[in-house]
Amino acid sequence: MKRTIFRNQLLPWLLLAPQLAITFIFFLWPAAQAVWQSFLREDAFGINSTFVWFENYRRLWGSAEYLNSMKVTLIFAVSVTVLSMGVALLMAVAVDRMLRSTRIYTTLLVWPYAVAPAVAGILWWFIFNPTVGIMPYVLGQMGIRWNHISNPDQAMTLVVIASAWKQISYNFLFFVAGLQAIPASLREAAAIDGAGPIKRFFTITFPLLSPTTFFLLVVNIVYSMFETFAVIDSTTEGGPAQATNIMVYKVYFDGFIGQNMGSSGAQSVILMLIVIALTVIQFRYVEKKVEY
Amino acid sequence: MKLMFTASAVAFAVSAATAQAQTEVQWWHAMGGELGAKLEEIVKGFNDSQSDYKVVPSYKGTYPETMTAAIAAFRAKQQPAIVQVFEVGTGTMMAAEGAIIPVHQLMADQGAAFDPAGFLPQVVGYYTDTDGNMLSMPFNSSTPILYYNKTVFEKAGLDPNTPPKTWGEMEEFSKKIIDSGAATCGFTTGWISWIQTENFSAWHNQPIGTMENGFGGLDARLTVNGPVQVKHWGNLKKWADEGIFKYGGPVGGDNAPPMFYSQECAMIMNSSASRAGVIANAKDFELGFGMLPYYDDVEGAPQNSIIGGATLWVLSGRPDEEYAGAAKFFEYLSSPAVQADWASFSGYLPITQAAADEMAGFFAENPGADTGLNQITLNAPTENSKGLRFGNYVQIRGIIDEEFEQLLAGSKDAQGALDGVVARGNALIEEFETQNQ
Numbered sequence: 188m189k190r191t192i193f194r195n196q197l198l199p200w201l202l203l204a205p206q207l208a209i210t211f212i213f214f215l216w217p218a219a220q221a222v223w224q225s226f227l228r229e230d231a232f233g234i235n236s237t238f239v240w241f242e243n244y245r246r247l248w249g250s251a252e253y254l255n256s257m258k259v260t261l262i263f264a265v266s267v268t269v270l271s272m273g274v275a276l277l278m279a280v281a282v283d284r285m286l287r288s289t290r291i292y293t294t295l296l297v298w299p300y301a302v303a304p305a306v307a308g309i310l311w312w313f314i315f316n317p318t319v320g321i322m323p324y325v326l327g328q329m330g331i332r333w334n335h336i337s338n339p340d341q342a343m344t345l346v347v348i349a350s351a352w353k354q355i356s357y358n359f360l361f362f363v364a365g366l367q368a369i370p371a372s373l374r375e376a377a378a379i380d381g382a383g384p385i386k387r388f389f390t391i392t393f394p395l396l397s398p399t400t401f402f403l404l405v406v407n408i409v410y411s412m413f414e415t416f417a418v419i420d421s422t423t424e425g426g427p428a429q430a431t432n433i434m435v436y437k438v439y440f441d442g443f444i445g446q447n448m449g450s451s452g453a454q455s456v457i458l459m460l461i462v463i464a465l466t467v468i469q470f471r472y473v474e475k476k477v478e479y
Numbered sequence: 480m481k482l483m484f485t486a487s488a489v490a491f492a493v494s495a496a497t498a499q500a501q502t503e504v505q506w507w508h509a510m511g512g513e514l515g516a517k518l519e520e521i522v523k524g525f526n527d528s529q530s531d532y533k534v535v536p537s538y539k540g541t542y543p544e545t546m547t548a549a550i551a552a553f554r555a556k557q558q559p560a561i562v563q564v565f566e567v568g569t570g571t572m573m574a575a576e577g578a579i580i581p582v583h584q585l586m587a588d589q590g591a592a593f594d595p596a597g598f599l600p601q602v603v604g605y606y607t608d609t610d611g612n613m614l615s616m617p618f619n620s621s622t623p624i625l626y627y628n629k630t631v632f633e634k635a636g637l638d639p640n641t642p643p644k645t646w647g648e649m650e651e652f653s654k655k656i657i658d659s660g661a662a663t664c665g666f667t668t669g670w671i672s673w674i675q676t677e678n679f680s681a682w683h684n685q686p687i688g689t690m691e692n693g694f695g696g697l698d699a700r701l702t703v704n705g706p707v708q709v710k711h712w713g714n715l716k717k718w719a720d721e722g723i724f725k726y727g728g729p730v731g732g733d734n735a736p737p738m739f740y741s742q743e744c745a746m747i748m749n750s751s752a753s754r755a756g757v758i759a760n761a762k763d764f765e766l767g768f769g770m771l772p773y774y775d776d777v778e779g780a781p782q783n784s785i786i787g788g789a790t791l792w793v794l795s796g797r798p799d800e801e802y803a804g805a806a807k808f809f810e811y812l813s814s815p816a817v818q819a820d821w822a823s824f825s826g827y828l829p830i831t832q833a834a835a836d837e838m839a840g841f842f843a844e845n846p847g848a849d850t851g852l853n854q855i856t857l858n859a860p861t862e863n864s865k866g867l868r869f870g871n872y873v874q875i876r877g878i879i880d881e882e883f884e885q886l887l888a889g890s891k892d893a894q895g896a897l898d899g900v901v902a903r904g905n906a907l908i909e910e911f912e913t914q915n916q
Contacts, residue, residue: 230914231571232578233554318737336728337887426729428881428888444543445874446550446571447910 224452231446243453267411271351275358300356308421311349339430365399505559532804589806605866615790621752630764634661642769666746669732672879681864684779704897713893729880751851754826768847870911
């Protein structure tokens with residue numbers, strides 16, 4: 188590391204100030220408010236306010252809806268991660284075999300990432316709309332009755348597809364880069380030793396990709412848990428019967444629609460703890476322990 | 480520092496200048512599209528009619544978004560003088576003593592012309608306290624009615640001028656329509672909560688909750704799991720299984736109107752205020768209007784339906800001259816001419832008897848337009864049909880949808896689903912009670 192010595196004590200602070208101010212105003216201050224809010228019981232307008240210690244948290248553990256939301260989040264996050272990483276890896280391996288057309292395919296496959304989550308949500312909402320959508324019509328021809336408005340499993344399928352679709356591009360880029368970093372000589376040596384393409388993939392390519400895979404695993408879990416709000420909001424709004432009400436959406440719904448700031452605050456504190464835990468795992472465990 | 484002083488001096492000078500000329504009264508509302516344009520036209524009419532006050536309307540998104548924005552603004556002491564709040568937010572607004580100024584008090588304080596007796600009791604009753612004092616100013620109120628496809632009725636061999644009156648006829652007509660191949664589904668509905676639960680209860684004179692449906696105080700509880708409601712939900716499930724009824728989704732039931740427009744379903748129950756939209760979309764068939772169906776074996780049915788929509792609440796903490804302006808604006812807004820114009824345009828109900836009388840010509844020219852008005856004024860409201868008032872009701876509406884969806888999915892029977900509504904709803908009402916003590 189190169190050390191830069193500032194003569195003026197003030198200058199480094201001044202240079203840091205904008206970033207620090209943004210961090211404080213948009214991250215630390217709201218986070219502190221959420222923590223404070225989570226210990227209060229208040230009416231919507233904040234006229235009556237009582238400090239209730241951990242009452243809001245205690246209620247969450249006793250709430251069937253919240254436990255359901257945790258279960259839904261788990262199923263959702265695992266499905267989105269597996270689907271988006273699986274498809275991305277498949278495509279990356281396919282593109283890696285191309286000689287001249289790699290760039291074109293890469294560019295095309297990255298496009299969905301430029302679509303805003305809300306727009307992606309609306310897109311899939313149209314495609315799967317039970318009344319006017321094309322997919323229910325096609326599925327209907329095949330004898331499958333699609334109605335995610337009343338069918339919880341189909342609703343979950345819809346939000347998983349809509350959320351994973353966007354993330355495939357991102358995963359694909361990293362997998363392609365990871366694949367290109369693997370020396371061709373290793374695979375060629377294995378090929379000379381008589382290993383077929385499938386054996387080569389599982390014994391050479393996949394283990395060598397593990398740093399990329401672990402990194403993407405954490406990124407995708409964080410994505411599916413926290414950044415899919417817009418997809419849920421524009422497709423199912425957490426329904427039917429809470430079947431797609433992931434934790435982030437519930438924070439919004441209880442706080443902004445339900446005006447229950449105490450419970451909403453407690454839920455966001457729990458989410459904050461999960462993010463912190465995931466970050467620690469990524470820095471402490473993934474970045475150090477995965478070796479090749 | 481110096482910069483800050485100049486900036487605030489400029490801001491002060493600007494605000495002083497506008498204060499001298501005109502008092503601005505902020506009005507946050509949730510009327511988008513054509514309704515929003517009409518609203519601005521009404522405001523312009525008021526602003527042009529006098530020079531002391533200027534009402535400034537701001538569109539703040541959906542009903543929940545507008546209410547949330549106003550509450551957040553109140554917490555930050557930046558609240559507008561007037562905010563439009565939907566009917567289920569009434570419990571929350573009412574309980575916020577100190578945050579609101581009741582309309583009857585505003586009008587008395589400002590010495591504005593205000594005759595509570597001139598308002599339609601079925602409309603303002605929803606927004607009065609137990610002593611009959613008006614708390615907010617009704618602006619857009621509607622009630623659910625039945626729309627039906629006359630062309631399909633004719634094809635099915637039914638009389639196109641006779642809509643079904645009872646749920647028995649509803650079932651019978653639907654079966655005829657499906658059997659004749661005129662349509663594949665009998666009926667659909669918007670708003671399971673508002674239409675098939677709340678209005679259904681009022682229309683059959685059944686209580687939704689204790690203490691006059693919550694009007695009596697914060698310790699009222701839901702009792703919507705009575706035998707009449709259970710029978711109806713059970714029938715809806717049965718009809719859904721038979722294909723007679725199709726579910727249009729939670730909250731307002733976004734998928735219900737397209738099913739009616741595409742002639743998949745022959746009938747739909749939806750807000751009287753969607754009249755203009757229904758007419759615009761009913762291009763390929765003739766449209767008929769009817770009152771909500773009822774069970775003829777329930778004593779007292781049909782009673783009267785209840786309203787939905789939104790009212791204008793006055794928030795406290797603004798300068799006094801803004802309230803003078805707000806009172807003047809309310810005077811203008813409830814005048815018969817403005818009311819009749821707004822109601823004829825939008826399909827919302829007129830809020831005063833004078834406005835209803837003024838609309839006689841419009842009703843004569845537009846058959847069916849008075850269905851909603853006739854329906855809410857069918858009988859003098861009882862304590863079961865005045866409306867309802869519970870805290871956290873936005874979430875309770877969500878619970879009604881969820882339990883209904885579980886009924887449709889077959890994981891609960893009608894009694895179990897409505898018991899679920901009562902148990903889960905009451906937990907939220909209890910929470911609201913503790914928050915507001």
